[in-house]
Amino acid sequence: MSLNPASSAPGAQRLSRTLAFRLTAAYSLAGLLMVLLGTASLYIVLRAELNKSTDLFLADKLHVLRTMLRERPDDDDGLREEIQLENAARRYQQFYIRLVDEHGAPVMTTPGMEEQLDLDELVRRTRDRPGASIPMAGRRGQPFRVTSADARVGTAPSRNDTIQIAIDISQEEALLRRYRLWFWAILLAMSFFFPLIGYRVARHGIRPVEEIASTARRITSTNLRERIRAEGYPSELASLAGTFNEMLDRLEESFERISRFSADIAHDLRTPVNNIRGEAEVALARARTADEYREVLESSLEEAVRLSELIGDLLFLARAESPLKNVRRQKVEVCELLSAVREYYDATASDGGITLVTAVNAAPITAELDRSLMLRAVSNLVSNAIAHTLPGGMVTLAAAADGEAIRIEVSDTGVGIPIEALPRVFDRFFRVDLSRSKSSGGTGLGLAIVQSIMTLHGGSAEISSELGRGTCVTLRMPAIAAG
Ligand SMILES: Nc1ncnc2c1ncn2[C@@H]1O[C@H](COP(=O)(O)OP(=O)(O)O)[C@@H](O)[C@H]1O
Numbered sequence: 231m232s233l234n235p236a237s238s239a240p241g242a243q244r245l246s247r248t249l250a251f252r253l254t255a256a257y258s259l260a261g262l263l264m265v266l267l268g269t270a271s272l273y274i275v276l277r278a279e280l281n282k283s284t285d286l287f288l289a290d291k292l293h294v295l296r297t298m299l300r301e302r303p304d305d306d307d308g309l310r311e312e313i314q315l316e317n318a319a320r321r322y323q324q325f326y327i328r329l330v331d332e333h334g335a336p337v338m339t340t341p342g343m344e345e346q347l348d349l350d351e352l353v354r355r356t357r358d359r360p361g362a363s364i365p366m367a368g369r370r371g372q373p374f375r376v377t378s379a380d381a382r383v384g385t386a387p388s389r390n391d392t393i394q395i396a397i398d399i400s401q402e403e404a405l406l407r408r409y410r411l412w413f414w415a416i417l418l419a420m421s422f423f424f425p426l427i428g429y430r431v432a433r434h435g436i437r438p439v440e441e442i443a444s445t446a447r448r449i450t451s452t453n454l455r456e457r458i459r460a461e462g463y464p465s466e467l468a469s470l471a472g473t474f475n476e477m478l479d480r481l482e483e484s485f486e487r488i489s490r491f492s493a494d495i496a497h498d499l500r501t502p503v504n505n506i507r508g509e510a511e512v513a514l515a516r517a518r519t520a521d522e523y524r525e526v527l528e529s530s531l532e533e534a535v536r537l538s539e540l541i542g543d544l545l546f547l548a549r550a551e552s553p554l555k556n557v558r559r560q561k562v563e564v565c566e567l568l569s570a571v572r573e574y575y576d577a578t579a580s581d582g583g584i585t586l587v588t589a590v591n592a593a594p595i596t597a598e599l600d601r602s603l604m605l606r607a608v609s610n611l612v613s614n615a616i617a618h619t620l621p622g623g624m625v626t627l628a629a630a631a632d633g634e635a636i637r638i639e640v641s642d643t644g645v646g647i648p649i650e651a652l653p654r655v656f657d658r659f660f661r662v663d664l665s666r667s668k669s670s671g672g673t674g675l676g677l678a679i680v681q682s683i684m685t686l687h688g689g690s691a692e693i694s695s696e697l698g699r700g701t702c703v704t705l706r707m708p709a710i711a712a713g
């Protein structure tokens with residue numbers, strides 16, 4: 231994966247590195263601890279088992295010899311078999327036995343016992359704990375376990391011999407030594423392998439995060455189509471990727487709207503400018519009479535008025551969006567405001583054969599509003615209503631106070647708006663029927679301006695309409711400025 235060092239990559243990478251490092255460290259420590267505990271406890275169990283089997287062997291031998299001495303005190307062959315011959319056949323766990331009489335004189339000894347062990351020391355060590363298994367080093371340092379116990383000879387209580395047994399446990403010790411060696415070797419190997427494996431696992435887990443970051447880095451205003459493919463991601467990261475993609479969807483949509491908006495502006499500005507230019511060129515092609523010039527000027531003026539209205543609307547919308555928007559609120563009597571709008575449009579309405587009425591309660595409704603902005607909003611609604619209502623129809627202006635909120639309604643009995651167009655009528659430059667609206671001189675900015683005026687007042691605008699029956703726009707806003 232290539233990283234662009236100029237972008238925010240270093241930050242993202244540093245984070246991932248720390249995360250990977252931490253995960254690796256935690257994983258390795260836990261792994262090593264488990265191996266340590268596992269092997270150490272196995273070692274302890276093994277050592278205990280080996281000791282136990284040695285002790286059992288000693289106890290067993292002791293038992294056999296005591297039984298022999300008691301039951302068959304004269305069976306010298308049997309004793310010799312046990313003490314002198316059996317050992318010679320063994321290669322593993324060599325053991326040595328000595329039988330001593332009451333006066334300390336040896337009766338029978340396994341050959342080689344004196345070379346292996348200091349027998350006086352054996353006597354000293356085992357004296358206080360008859361029958362117990364006691365560790366002792368041989369003459370050449372090899373490890374032994376020794377035991378000794380008295381044994382009655384025959385059934386008469388006259389004679390009491392002592393049995394001394396020593397068993398060579400160097401093989402067991404070697405086994406344990408090898409085990410310890412392996413133990414350290416495995417631990418050493420694991421302390422290399424665990425970090426390696428842990429690092430790979432951590433990197434694998436973090437990869438989606440890095441992919442998300444690299445996608446984010448690739449995204450520019452011209453490249454909003456880029457999305458994160460979250461297949462195979464763990465669910466937490468899949469939801470992160472999903473949220474990210476949703477954000478991109480929204481960004482892409484608003485970018486598209488903005489570019490559509492600029493295309494519309496360009497188009498709407500070009501038409502009147504082209505008209506003025508065309509007429510001027512035609513007029514200048516040859517000499518004209520004063521009347522002809524006047525006609526051209528009048529037509530140009532009309533286009534210029536249209537242009538400046540359009541520019542004025544655009545400027546208004548741009549300003550309303552900026553954070554420096556200022557609303558000059560003052561006490562406004564809403565019913566009086568509606569009457570003023572009605573008076574202004576009376577002539578236009580009656581020219582189109584439309585009845586324009588205000589329906590307001592007797593009680594005055596006062597609110598803190600920007601009077602000129604509100605006049606503009608209501609005027610836009612009334613001019614729309616008149617433009618889309620056929621002769622004989624009616625346009626009604628109504629207002630009502632609803633506790634802290636006030637409501638202004640402009641309804642008409644006009645042509646209505648198709649249901650599929652309703653959600654878009656507040657969009658800039660949107661017109662339901664281009665040819666019809668063009669003739670009425672609309673720019674498609676009227677309702678967008680209404681909506682931004684409502685936003686400036688902390689209110690909202692809603693529209694409802696039925697094709698062929700009429701339209702109703704409702705403005706809602708708080709009567710008193712919030713905050
Ligand atoms: N009262 C209404 N009756 C029918 N259609 C309407 C009404 N008000 C608005 N519209 C539709 O909504 C569109 C957008 O309105 P507006 O933003 O004021 O733009 P303009 O009036 O400049 O066309 C209009 O072109 C028209 O198609």
Ligand SMILES: [Mg+2]
Pocket residue numbers: 610613614672673674675676677
């Ligand atoms: Mg309009």
